[in-house]
Amino acid sequence: MIIRYIILSTLLLASCNVQAFSSTNNEAFQRALLAERLNNNNNAKISSTVNPLDETFDDDEYCGFEYCWNDDTANSDPYSFVVPVLGDLHIDPRKMEDYKTGREHIKRVITKAKQSIGEREDNDGVAIVSLGDLGESKNCDHNQENLFELFAGTTQCHELAADFLSSFDVPYEVIGGNHDLEGIDEFDTDSKNLRRFLTAHGKPTPQFCRQVAEKTLLVGLCSTIFRDAK
Numbered sequence: 001m002i003i004r005y006i007i008l009s010t011l012l013l014a015s016c017n018v019q020a021f022s023s024t025n026n027e028a029f030q031r032a033l034l035a036e037r038l039n040n041n042n043n044a045k046i047s048s049t050v051n052p053l054d055e056t057f058d059d060d061e062y063c064g065f066e067y068c069w070n071d072d073t074a075n076s077d078p079y080s081f082v083v084p085v086l087g088d089l090h091i092d093p094r095k096m097e098d099y100k101t102g103r104e105h106i107k108r109v110i111t112k113a114k115q116s117i118g119e120r121e122d123n124d125g126v127a128i129v130s131l132g133d134l135g136e137s138k139n140c141d142h143n144q145e146n147l148f149e150l151f152a153g154t155t156q157c158h159e160l161a162a163d164f165l166s167s168f169d170v171p172y173e174v175i176g177g178n179h180d181l182e183g184i185d186e187f188d189t190d191s192k193n194l195r196r197f198l199t200a201h202g203k204p205t206p207q208f209c210r211q212v213a214e215k216t217l218l219v220g221l222c223s224t225i226f227r228d229a230k
Contacts, residue, residue, distance in 0.1 A: 081125045081213035082113035084168075088133035088177065091161055092140050093151065099164060110170055125213050126170050129220065132177030134161035146185055153183030153193055153226075158200035165201075173208045173220055174201055181226035190225050 084106050091099060110126060117125040135150075135157035142156055143149045151157050158180070165172040176197050187193040194206065206222035 078214040079216065080117055081216055082109065082117070083127055083129055083212060083218065084109060086128065086130045086165075088131060088179075089161065089164075090136045090152075090179075091134055091157065091164065092136040093142055093156075093160060094140055096164075103164070103167060107168060110168060114170075124170070127210060127212055127218070128165060128168050128170055128172040129218060130161075130165055130172060130174040132175045132223070133179040134158065134174070134177075135179065135182075137179050137182060149185045150182055152179040153181055153197075154186050155183070155196055155200070157183070158197050162200045162202070171210070173210055173218065174203070175208075175220040176206060176222040176224075178223050178226050178229075181223065184227070190227050193226070194224055 086106075089099070106128075110128075113126050114124070133152070135152035135154070137150055137152045139148060140151040142151050142154070161174075165174065176194070180197055181190050181193045183193050183196070187196065198204070198206065206224050208218070208220045208222075210218045212218055
């Protein structure tokens with residue numbers, strides 16, 4: 001199995017006001033519910049009909065900011081940061097509306113974070129990290145000249161993924177996975193496929209290192225072999 005790594009290293013992680021999260025998952029809702037109960041001596045009156053996956057779900061109320069973000073101290077706290085981590089996207093170009101819907105949930109979190117953190121001289125405290133496996137590992141009707149070509153790992157895949165990741169309006173880092181080198185019909189070697197990945201995303205190396213706050217460093221290690229993996 002090809003293994004990808006992302007290491008979050010900080011000496012004062014506990015002091016950070018908020019870490020990455022999705023505004024549409026049950027974990028965020030459960031945290032909000034627990035916090036409400038604690039704040040009201042276990043007498044919270046949150047309707048059991050609230051569904052965090054419902055399109056009417058109030059992100060601003062339950063996404064986590066109301067309970068784990070302190071607007072009063074964020075601007076003055078150099079240790080504050082927000083890093084949404086996007087899991088394997090497996091983008092299918094035929095279903096981009098779904099990806100755009102998910103992006104808007106995350107962008108609401110980013111907007112709130114940028115307003116709270118403000119501008120910094122050395123870093124902005126907000127970034128996106130993608131865990132790679134950017135394209136769907138099957139034919140997606142993307143190449144009429146080769147109806148059997150996998151979408152993952154192709155030039156078209158990486159350019160589409162780069163456009164999508166750039167659309168969050170914050171710096172992004174990406175860790176390439178094994179599927180990102182799966183353009184076996186277009187590239188005959190891992191090195192050529194990897195070079196296309198790096199070019200599409202404007203990255204000088206397969207690895208990355210980004211400081212997002214004081215004493216907080218994001219380090220990513222990328223898969224660099226697929227065809228030659230033993």
